[in-house]
Amino acid sequence: MKILAIDTSNQVMSVALMDEARLIVERIVNVKKNHSIQLMPAIEAIMKEADWKPKELTRIVVAKGPGSYTGVRIGVTVAKTLAFSLNIDLVGVSSLEVLAANGAQIPESYCVPIFDARRGNIYTGLYQYKEHKLVQIEKDTHVSAEQWGLYLKHLQGPIQLLGEDRLIHTELFENDCGDKLIELPASLHYPRASVLAERGRYLEPENVHLFEPEYLKLAEAEQNWMEAHPDFEKGGGWIEKL
Amino acid sequence: MEKKRILAIETSCDETSVAVIEDGHTILSNIVASQIKSHQRFGGVVPEIASRHHVEQITLIIEDALTEAAVSYDDLDAVAVTEGPGLVGALLIGVNAAKAIAFAHDLPLIAVNHIKGHIFANQLASTLSFPILSLVVSGGHTELIYMESEDSYEIIGETRDDAAGEAYDKIGRVLGVPYPGGKHIDQMAHEGKDTYHFPRAMIKDDTFDFSFSGLKSSFINTVHNAKQKDEEIHLNDLAASFQAAVIDVLVSKTIRAAKGKKVKQLVLAGGVAANKGLRTALQTAVSEELPEVEMLIPPLELCGDNAAMIGAAAYIELKNNNFATYALNGRPGLTV
Numbered sequence: 139m140k141i142l143a144i145d146t147s148n149q150v151m152s153v154a155l156m157d158e159a160r161l162i163v164e165r166i167v168n169v170k171k172n173h174s175i176q177l178m179p180a181i182e183a184i185m186k187e188a189d190w191k192p193k194e195l196t197r198i199v200v201a202k203g204p205g206s207y208t209g210v211r212i213g214v215t216v217a218k219t220l221a222f223s224l225n226i227d228l229v230g231v232s233s234l235e236v237l238a239a240n241g242a243q244i245p246e247s248y249c250v251p252i253f254d255a256r257r258g259n260i261y262t263g264l265y266q267y268k269e270h271k272l273v274q275i276e277k278d279t280h281v282s283a284e285q286w287g288l289y290l291k292h293l294q295g296p297i298q299l300l301g302e303d304r305l306i307h308t309e310l311f312e313n314d315c316g317d318k319l320i321e322l323p324a325s326l327h328y329p330r331a332s333v334l335a336e337r338g339r340y341l342e343p344e345n346v347h348l349f350e351p352e353y354l355k356l357a358e359a360e361q362n363w364m365e366a367h368p369d370f371e372k373g374g375g376w377i378e379k380l
Numbered sequence: 381m382e383k384k385r386i387l388a389i390e391t392s393c394d395e396t397s398v399a400v401i402e403d404g405h406t407i408l409s410n411i412v413a414s415q416i417k418s419h420q421r422f423g424g425v426v427p428e429i430a431s432r433h434h435v436e437q438i439t440l441i442i443e444d445a446l447t448e449a450a451v452s453y454d455d456l457d458a459v460a461v462t463e464g465p466g467l468v469g470a471l472l473i474g475v476n477a478a479k480a481i482a483f484a485h486d487l488p489l490i491a492v493n494h495i496k497g498h499i500f501a502n503q504l505a506s507t508l509s510f511p512i513l514s515l516v517v518s519g520g521h522t523e524l525i526y527m528e529s530e531d532s533y534e535i536i537g538e539t540r541d542d543a544a545g546e547a548y549d550k551i552g553r554v555l556g557v558p559y560p561g562g563k564h565i566d567q568m569a570h571e572g573k574d575t576y577h578f579p580r581a582m583i584k585d586d587t588f589d590f591s592f593s594g595l596k597s598s599f600i601n602t603v604h605n606a607k608q609k610d611e612e613i614h615l616n617d618l619a620a621s622f623q624a625a626v627i628d629v630l631v632s633k634t635i636r637a638a639k640g641k642k643v644k645q646l647v648l649a650g651g652v653a654a655n656k657g658l659r660t661a662l663q664t665a666v667s668e669e670l671p672e673v674e675m676l677i678p679p680l681e682l683c684g685d686n687a688a689m690i691g692a693a694a695y696i697e698l699k700n701n702n703f704a705t706y707a708l709n710g711r712p713g714l715t716v
Contacts, residue, residue: 174472178479178706192484207428208469211435215473219480222439223453347440350432357428363421376418377396377437379411380681 140190141197142181142220143335146173146213147205147233148253150302153180154331155188159339162188164332173212181216195226199338201329202230203352204261204278205253210351218349227343232352234278236334237300238265240326241272246295247320248275254303258282261354272337280354283307287314296320302327384457384698387445387481388691389438391474392466392494393520394418394425396437399687400449400456404695405503408449410688413437420559424549431469438477445687453485460490460694462497463704464714465520471710479706490694491704494685495521495716496533498649500696501678501689509674513643515634517658518650519545519560522630524588524637525716530696533716536637537588544626545652547592551599551622555615566655569623572616576602578625588637595625627661635665638673645674654683 141156151173154164163184167176185192200217203210210233221228234251241249249272253261260283264276287307290297291314298320299311304327311319356364364370383402390397399410415433419425446452461478464471482489499514513536514525522544524537542550545562552561555568578598581591599622606613638646646666652658659677666675682689697703 172709174476174709175707178476178483182483182706192486207431208472211431211469212472212476215435215438215476216480218435218439219442219477220484222442223481223484347443350436353432357426357432359422359426360429376415377433378414378417380395380414380684 139196139339140194141199141335141339142195143199143331143338144177144181144213144217145201145233145236145329145331145334146177147201147203147210148329150328151176151180152329152331152334153177153184154335155184155190156332156335159336161332164330166328166330168328173209177212177216192220192224195220195224197227197229197338199229199231199335201233201236201334203233204280204354205233207353210353214349214351218346222346228346228349229338229341229344230349230352231334231337231341232263232278233329234261234263235265235272235274235337236329238263239272239333239337240300240330241265241267241298242320242322243267243270244296244320248293248295248297250290250297250299252299252301252304252307254306255280258284260286260303260307262286278352278354283310287311290315293318298322300327384695385451385455386458386460386490386691386694386698387456388460388492388687388694389442389474389478390462390494390497390685390687390690391434391438391470392462392464393470393685394430395685396434396441397685397687398441398445399691400445400451401688401691401695404692407504407688408451409445410686411441411444411448412686413441416560423553423559425467427467427469430467431473434470434473438473442477442481453487456485456487458488458490458694458698460492460690462494462690463491463708464711465494466712468710468712471712475708475710479708483706488698488703489706489708490697490702491708492690492693492697493714493716495523495525496693497689499525499527499647500693501649501682501686502647502676503692504682504688505679506676509644511641511643512645512647513634513638513641514647514649515630515662516650517544517630517652519543519549521650522590522592524634526641531700535716537590537633539590539592541591541593542596544590544592544630547596547626548652550596554600554603555619562652562655565619565623566657568616568619569657572614572618572620574621574624575614575617576621578621580625580628583629583632588633590629590633592626595622623657627658630658631661631665634662635669638670643673645676646670648675648677651684653677654680
């Protein structure tokens, strides 16, 4: 199985090639640069390094969000178009899960990935390693950092905050759960596409056409519209072929 | 000579469109999925929602275009995509999908300017002969573009504020017609008369520039004052008066520019080219004042945004081996 894994859901861009469980090439870039400019050149470069041809790929694994709307869409668009046009498997993995998987396997400890979502909000989730397997305890969510701090306060067990964005809310989390926090080595705070590939290796393939990013949040205009139209049942019908 | 086929993708605003075009002039397929019903909920295009719809649609529409054209990737010679102008988040979906296909199937990638695409929509129905003057009018653009040859562009006039189509949408809200307003206002205008005599902004000045924001304000004030004085408002006459003011300025400047440039063809392009009032007025003016000039207007289905026009414009770049790299980005403010 030749896997290409893509994560562009936040500022860090990571792409990797894995042959089954074997890492062939991985590239992690943490510069403020548009993913649209750097993603496809990065994929082309690692494929060249590995001496792989696009038609040899058998599976695309993509970090499906949450994160920057535009960033997630760039990764998902490239992933689904590659999978569709090469007629190969596509799987999506939560961008938060990829980061959580970097956590240390400490008994009873929680892995808490953090992406900043502006205006005091974060995207986060609650994960735990149980018998060497990462398990999701709480669904990924969009929540105010303040509220999340209060939630973490009542958990038993050590807490590992993951991701560079945890630093934006350091004070708040230290106040709420100071003595329970475990500081991890710096290198573990960056999502790695090799980890993403590993997470996506055994998942059932998605329906490529129907695959969408996981935004965890409606667009603001849509949120307002839904509130004004409470009787409206969600469903398609918005797109019309001319 | 062997036929050249281009897979073209257009996602600059609220239409996800994919086409397969042969030799720059023959449409093998042209699938257009419109999001208009979705944006009607908000009274205009919401960029974030447009981007979300494009991601949902993109591979479906690519598949439809390939199926309808009955071609496989091996039959293609290039992948073309709109790089701008447009909504950046929307452009990025097309750009990244195009890059993925180009990479997967080792095809050259071509970046196309959306405005050039509108002009080249005419190549799908007629043969372009230069020099050409084009009036490009849409929700985002009002430009007079002079082309000495197929790859030379000179903007000789443009709007200084609102695009003509934008003015239509804005006064459409005042008239209470659904978004986008153009089509409804065009219909109403045919039922009414120019009784309100709105100003024809910049009609007499020396430039070929346009301005529509004063007209829009004058329109809104007229309606507002009438309401305050409890005067009767004639909606069809309002629509007819507004449309007459827009068309008068567009037609008179276009004709004057065409006379100065001694062009062979005059091209009307862009979404507002679907406006019956404008089509008729410009055609009449050309046959009366410029009988030697050939007037080209795209068929109605090629006036709005579509990928066929992008494939037509891309053919020039294919002939010139002018290809983009995988670092291609969306360019929302791109000009010709």
